[in-house]
Amino acid sequence: MAFLDLAHLDKSYGANHVVKDFNLAIEKGEFVSLLGPSGCGKTTVLRMVGGFEVPSAGTIHIDGQDVTSLKSNQRNIGMVFQAYALFPNLTVAQNVAFGLKVAGVSKAETAERVTEMLSLIGLADLGNRYPFQLSGGQQQRVALARALAVRPKVLLLDEPLSALDAKIRASLRREIRSIQQRLGITTIFVTHDQEEALSMSDRVVVMSGGRADQIGTPHQVYNRPATRFVASFVGTLNTFDATVTDPATGTVRLGDSTVVLNRPVEAASGAAITLALRPESATLGAGNPGDVTLMGRITEVQFLGAIIRITADLGGHDLTLDTFNRAATPPPHIGEEVTISLPPDGLVALVA
Amino acid sequence: MTRIAAYGTILLGCLYFIMPMIGMAEFSLSMRRGVYSLDAYRVVLADPQFQATFTYSLVMALFTIIFGVLLVVPTAYWVQLKMPKLRPVVEFVTLLPLVIPAIVVVFGYIRLYNTSGWLPMTGSVMGTNILLMFGYATLALPYMYRAVDTGLRTIDVATLTEAAQSLGAGWLRIMATLILPNVLGAVLSGAFLTLAIVIGEFTMAALLDRPAFGPYMQILGANKAYEPAALAVIAFAITWACMGLIQMVSRLSKHKRA
Numbered sequence: 001m002a003f004l005d006l007a008h009l010d011k012s013y014g015a016n017h018v019v020k021d022f023n024l025a026i027e028k029g030e031f032v033s034l035l036g037p038s039g040c041g042k043t044t045v046l047r048m049v050g051g052f053e054v055p056s057a058g059t060i061h062i063d064g065q066d067v068t069s070l071k072s073n074q075r076n077i078g079m080v081f082q083a084y085a086l087f088p089n090l091t092v093a094q095n096v097a098f099g100l101k102v103a104g105v106s107k108a109e110t111a112e113r114v115t116e117m118l119s120l121i122g123l124a125d126l127g128n129r130y131p132f133q134l135s136g137g138q139q140q141r142v143a144l145a146r147a148l149a150v151r152p153k154v155l156l157l158d159e160p161l162s163a164l165d166a167k168i169r170a171s172l173r174r175e176i177r178s179i180q181q182r183l184g185i186t187t188i189f190v191t192h193d194q195e196e197a198l199s200m201s202d203r204v205v206v207m208s209g210g211r212a213d214q215i216g217t218p219h220q221v222y223n224r225p226a227t228r229f230v231a232s233f234v235g236t237l238n239t240f241d242a243t244v245t246d247p248a249t250g251t252v253r254l255g256d257s258t259v260v261l262n263r264p265v266e267a268a269s270g271a272a273i274t275l276a277l278r279p280e281s282a283t284l285g286a287g288n289p290g291d292v293t294l295m296g297r298i299t300e301v302q303f304l305g306a307i308i309r310i311t312a313d314l315g316g317h318d319l320t321l322d323t324f325n326r327a328a329t330p331p332p333h334i335g336e337e338v339t340i341s342l343p344p345d346g347l348v349a350l351v352a
Numbered sequence: 353m354t355r356i357a358a359y360g361t362i363l364l365g366c367l368y369f370i371m372p373m374i375g376m377a378e379f380s381l382s383m384r385r386g387v388y389s390l391d392a393y394r395v396v397l398a399d400p401q402f403q404a405t406f407t408y409s410l411v412m413a414l415f416t417i418i419f420g421v422l423l424v425v426p427t428a429y430w431v432q433l434k435m436p437k438l439r440p441v442v443e444f445v446t447l448l449p450l451v452i453p454a455i456v457v458v459f460g461y462i463r464l465y466n467t468s469g470w471l472p473m474t475g476s477v478m479g480t481n482i483l484l485m486f487g488y489a490t491l492a493l494p495y496m497y498r499a500v501d502t503g504l505r506t507i508d509v510a511t512l513t514e515a516a517q518s519l520g521a522g523w524l525r526i527m528a529t530l531i532l533p534n535v536l537g538a539v540l541s542g543a544f545l546t547l548a549i550v551i552g553e554f555t556m557a558a559l560l561d562r563p564a565f566g567p568y569m570q571i572l573g574a575n576k577a578y579e580p581a582a583l584a585v586i587a588f589a590i591t592w593a594c595m596g597l598i599q600m601v602s603r604l605s606k607h608k609r610a
Contacts, residue, residue: 099519
């Protein structure tokens with residue numbers, strides 16, 4: 001059994017079935033993100049792990065122990081909330097010490113642990129401040145220190161960066177990941193921000209409608225989305241209608257071209273499927289042998305700095321492609337006729 | 353013109369409220385013929401009855417406040433946390449003492465808890481004191497509940513509770529170390545309002561025949577001339593001191609933004 005094991009979790013509120021047969025096994029020290037739109041059940045799963053919601057069915061094991069029926073204050077978990085949730089009547093140091101005091105840790109050890117935690121989050125000098133005297137980013141770091149001070153078995157992060165502005169969000173993202181790796185603490189991170197999930201996690205669980213659509217590394221989830229939902233939710237995507245001609249070799253018909261994906265497709269011969277392609281997989285101009293080449297006319301050019309995002313009209317069907325900006329090559333002009341190559345490697349067959 | 357009319361109205365209003373007080377204060381100082389003196393105050397403060405009834409009412413107020421806090425804080429907290437749908441019902445119940453006269457409440461008590469009742473609380477002094485304290489708590493309920501509920505609404509009760517639970521804390525610790533300190537200003541406001549109500553309350557104490565400050569003021573008022581005025585000034589001073597304390601406490605909270 002994995003260190004944190006969620007088996008067949010189900011949760012209903014009356015007729016509203018929010019989590020459906022959710023299974024997830026997390027190894028010790030792993031950082032797993034639950035990613036999905038609002039209402040997909042990700043926060044409910046986290047709250048069930050935290051003991052704030054009782055599952056309608058299923059079990060939760062932490063380190064071999066069945067904690068399904070334990071209260072949240074008996075589970076030894078650390079939780080960080082979107083709204084920081086620092087205790088307003090306590091100073092930063094007292095906030096961090098709160099859990100240790102509850103656990104009956106000696107005064108000397110508490111003081112030592114508080115100092116250690118505050119220097120871990122880089123706020124060693126602010127122990128005597130009250131929460132209202134700190135910025136949002138600082139408050140969230142204190143909340144992290146408070147959660148980590150009790151040395152929890154599992155750290156739960158409920159959209160901890162959502163309330164912060166973009167710059168602080170990016171730096172805190174790196175900080176959280178680095179602290180997590182240093183301490184080797186098993187972590188579940190809930191977010192609706194794909195960039196956060198992909199950049200921080202060992203594995204990402206993409207959820208929709210109360211189910212896990214795909215569980216995989218960020219690389220797998222991004223490059224080999226298992227379902228149409230995952231493909232559309234994570235990153236930008238071009239889709240094409242195609243017909244399967246040989247499922248075993250993954251040979252499909254795309255317009256006038258035959259494409260060999262070199263991967264089996266789970267659909268019958270003659271079945272209509274959707275092929276998906278990331279904007280960065282397509283290239284302008286003739287590509288490598290075996291690539292599908294299409295003719296199109298440029299309709300939009302967005303200069304984004306490092307990347308140029310080009311939209312082309314392929315006879316009534318729009319395709320978006322990203323190319324790196326190079327000083328020597330100016331971007332194409334709107335209205336220009338171009339050849340676009342799609343590598344079979346970048347094409348993903350979406351059956352589900 | 354309109355401005356002058358507005359100021360005139362305000363002035364008239366102020367005079368309407370202040371004149372009787374000035375008159376009362378002036379009268380309370382006029383016990384000695386021809387000169388102002390504090391004789392009436394001296395007589396009142398030296399009266400053993402004053403000391404006894406005032407002390408009795410203070411002690412009753414203290415117990416009422418303790419009982420009120422123990423009843424209202426957990427209730428308001430629980431309603432906010434677990435039963436937000438019940439809030440209108442609870443608010444309605446807490447407002448009932450404002451529309452049910454104290455005399456009706458105390459008659460109900462006497463009918464229910466007399467010596468031939470199922471719980472003969474009026475049969476002993478202690479029982480009657482306890483009954484009176486419940487009565488006071490009922491009268492103060494609208495103020496206490498509103499103050500505490502408002503205080504609780506300024507903090508994110510649900511998330512703070514969950515944060516404390518995730519750190520291993522149980523209900524008692526959450527109430528004592530997080531909820532109560534965060535609504536302390538509100539609780540103290542409620543407490544001082546309760547004190548002001550209990551000190552001046554007449555009906556319940558008189559009908560339950562307890563030696564409280566309210567009935568003492570009435571007896572004095574019926575039999576003396578200058579002393580009741582002095583007593584009224586003292587009662588006003590106590591009420592105003594309570595209001596001043598409410599202000600002071602809410603400003604002194606260290607963890608709140610100035």
